Amino acid sequence: MQETRQQILEFLKRHAEATVQELSDELRLTSVTIRHHLEILRAEGYITDPQVQRCNRPGRPCYVYRLTAMAADLFPSNYCGLAESLLAALGGLEPAQRGAVLQAAGRHLAAGGATLPEELEARLTYICTYLRKLGFAPRWERDAAGREQLHIYNCPYEHLVPQHPELCQMDEIFLRELTAAKVERLSGAAYEGEPCIYRITWPEEPAPQ
Known part of the structure; x- marks a missing residue:
């Protein structure tokens, strides 16, 4: 400047x-x-x-x-330092307390979303759009059985996750709340350059298209 x-x-x-x-x-x-x-x-x-x-x-x-x-x-900001301090404090809690905080944080992240569309393709598009706004660089894929998989190519917390893997747990909670579905992490670590892959199983899973 x-x-x-x-x-x-x-x-x-x-x-x-x-x-x-x-x-x-x-x-x-x-x-x-x-x-x-x-x-x-x-x-x-x-x-x-x-x-x-x-x-x-x-x-x-x-x-x-x-x-x-x-x-x-x-102007300078210190969001990363603030997050590091909060996560360090979180580490001092009992496991049950820590789990409750992560649960609340995941729900808070998902709360910014709207009601999911009924139609499958519209639902997938909406979820990707919302995740993209939060910096996740998402993409939908289908496995050999035709089930939806969510691939995450960017970790918004990549500088924090190596010391605080509990953030991955928070993301699973967030995705479960956002999709209103069963979320199973299959593999990957976006902060290491490999996509995080989640299998999404809907409550009444639509037939493969």
């Missing part, structure tokens, strides 16, 4: 919003230069279009700029 634009973003992060004049005073640059950088940031999707705001003095209205949700990705 170019230095002046980085400074503008940091100012908006600290103050939530700013006018061209406020940015000009802060960075000691002309308003023309500030507007040039604001236009670039706006085109890149990091700041909003200028919004009219009532000024404390009479005259022309003030226009303020704010960060967009997309700009949040430009």
